[in-house]
Amino acid sequence: MLGGYFGKIINIDLTEEKVEIEELDEKLLKKYLGGSGLATKILYDETDGDTEPLGPENPLIYMTGPFTGTKVPVSGRHQIVAKSPLTDIFGEGDAGGRWGQGLKKAGYDGVVVRGRASKPIYIWIKEKEIKILDGKEIWGLDTYETDRRIKEKHGEACITSCIGPAGENQVLLASIMHDGSDARAVGRCGLGAVMGSKNLKAIVVEGTVATPVVDREALTISLKQEVPKIVEKTKGLKLLGTSGGTVMSEELGDLPIRNFKQGNWDKVEGISGQRMAETILKKNYYCGSCPIGCGREVEITEGAYRGVKGAGPEYETIGMIGSNCLVEDLEAIAYAGEMCNRLGMDTISVGAVIAFAMELYEHELLPKDSLGDIALTWGNEKAVIALIEKIAHKEGIGELLALGTKKAAERIGGIASEFAIHVKGLEAPAHDPRAFxxxxxxxxxxxxxxxxxxxxxxxxxxxxxxxxxxxxxxxxxxxxxxxxxxxxxxxxxxxxxxxxxxxxxxxxxxxxxxxxxxxxxxxxxxxxxxxxxxxxxxxxxxxxxxxxxxxxxxxxxxxxxxxxxxxxxxxxxxxxxxxxxxxxxxxxxxxxxxxxxxxxxxxxxxxxxxxxx
Amino acid sequence: MKIVLRLHHSLKGKVPIEDGILQIKENMTVEQLLKQLDLKRTTVVVTINKKILPKETTIEENDSIEIYPILIGG
CATH class of the missing domain: 1.10.599.10 (Aldehyde Ferredoxin Oxidoreductase Protein, subunit A, domain 3)
Incomplete structure (x- = not known):
């Protein structure tokens, strides 16, 4: 018996409204393992340079790995792969949370969605029951509300992967979000837009099937030995989360500041993981099978940003929406991060494209009538928040910025590309190659x-x-x-x-x-x-x-x-x-x-x- | 006054003391303790009785202090 896998993926053709189960052979699994490898093989076989990323021929591939669904530490994850509409090349993202384990509990290794539905729909997978359901009532909702409504209808045990308004509007920075307000993101490469192009709002999973493990006893012995060591070595991540390193990153010259232009920044302590722990942090969040618990759950109960409740900003959000735009209020960053989560957008690319726009504004290179009354000055958190909403809905300047920095710079022309900090169209994250x-x-x-x-x-x-x-x-x-x-x-x-x-x-x-x-x-x-x-x-x-x-x-x-x-x-x-x-x-x-x-x-x-x- | 100090294993050998009971001056802050231990404040996280408190916090008699390295990532 082969463990780890069920050897089954679900193929769904939304155009034909057809569902088929495909058996996977061991040779293929051994060659590509699962997750990113196996999903890449499918994309490679089915698409090429001419494939239109937002066309029905671009498959959206969800894939777990052999460890997903087991007690192997830090394995509660899944991969999503498609041709990226942001970069027009290979696109992928990986998320924690519980969705991957949920798919395994339903008895499958992956889901491949092809074609395009004629109207908004969502997919429901509960073991042998696989349905394409009407998505009219959840289309237009943000990701937290989508998750809540789906749970209301199908019960608390189901786990949702979905897009928000940004994905529906095919914003090229759109993410695919999981686990409601726990907000685990497949953020990069605009894969939320691919999902939106298929009129696919969500994939919901539920089940009670156990992932097979060949030698459970030996695994238990190994984990008893290794997990305590992992917990001890990563205590810093548990205590402060990914943003614990923000101040050190600034010291090392790693933190992006002012669109990667500035060296040091004396406001960094105010947006750090330490500050979060002292103020808005409520508790840790653990992805499935994770003993580390680097996730943050925050709540803001008063002030301009009251109402924020759920996933707190990660280091990347703090670096890209915070220091990279010179926003120095941690609560404003948490609010902006939650907006991105709810609207379904990648906080890295959103922070990058706003910093790009701020620098264009500084040099008077943005079309004058595109901003309305927004003063896009460095550190203006209100402007950042206004822009996030506009990008998600492609309104005004948001229509341009929804293309990402590379394509927006090409459209603006002149020296705009000087300020577009990307490689192959994907915005650089919050680590600096001049520091490493x-x-x-x-x-x-x-x-x-x-x-x-x-x-x-x-x-x-x-x-x-x-x-x-x-x-x-x-x-x-x-x-x-x-x-x-x-x-x-x-x-x-x-x-x-x-x-x-x-x-x-x-x-x-x-x-x-x-x-x-x-x-x-x-x-x-x-x-x-x-x-x-x-x-x-x-x-x-x-x-x-x-x-x-x-x-x-x-x-x-x-x-x-x-x-x-x-x-x-x-x-x-x-x-x-x-x-x-x-x-x-x-x-x-x-x-x-x-x-x-x-x-x-x-x-x-x-x-x-x-x-x- | 005495405090109880626990150092993460990766810090052992980098600071001039061992885990256990440590005598410190009264009214010492977290920041001052780190300086005494020759640890850079931005590279470690300190808990006092399992809580993360500001660096200006004054340490009290019998407080349990734990120190862990910060990891960059994410």
């Missing part, structure tokens, strides 16, 4: 664009280790040598974690390749070696790259915005540091087995068994 050299290559080569999680190499330049690869101590963040190779390894590992479905914070908890192999053995029943596991991660990364090659991506696109490449922060953390990009990129291409154009060579494809994909 390896991030320069990571952002430039991330398959979904500028992303700190596709490689998370900066983990290994600060705290984390990966002994099996020789990283027994954290690396020097300003060193150049070996950083291309570090990205090669870390991207492969993160792809594995996105496919098995493990939260990357597990690395801070000490989760390493040996542990992954042990759990694969106990859960699935496979004997794999470190080399085989790493090769699988490499295969998954390269398949995404090959997809992007089909979309016209090559070396010319593996580049950073000039601001990050050529302008030092001149702060106390980084001084005049600029990542020596070309040298690291060449080392990276060589490690990857790509040619000078950044395309995997025949030999590489052959080695990774991708030749005939």
């Amino acid at each position: 050299n390896s991030l320069a290559v990571g952002y430039a080569t991330g398959n979904r664009g500028a992303c700190h999680l596709q490689g998370a190499s900066y983990f290994f330049e600060k705290t984390a280790t990966m002994p099996e690869l020789g990283y027994t101590e954290p690396q020097d963040r300003f060193a150049t040598e070996g950083k291309g190779i570090l990205n090669y390894h870390s991207q492969n590992i993160m792809g594995l974690m996105d496919s098995l479905k493990l939260c990357k914070f597990g690395i801070y908890g000490g989760i390493n390749l040996t542990m992954m192999l042990e759990w694969i053995h106990h859960v699935i029943g496979w004997e794999m070696t470190v080399e085989e596991l790493l090769e699988t991660g490499e295969r998954i990364f390269n398949l995404k790259r090959m997809y992007n090659v089909k979309c016209g991506i090559s070396r010319k696109d593996d580049i950073l915005p000039m601001r990050l490449l050529s302008q030092p922060r001149r702060d106390t953390g980084t001084g005049s540091n600029l990542a020596p990009f070309g040298k690291m990129l060449n080392e990276y291409y060589e490690a990857r087995g790509w040619d000078d154009l950044g395309i995997p060579t025949e030999a590489t494809l052959q080695r990774l068994q991708l030749k005939n994909e």
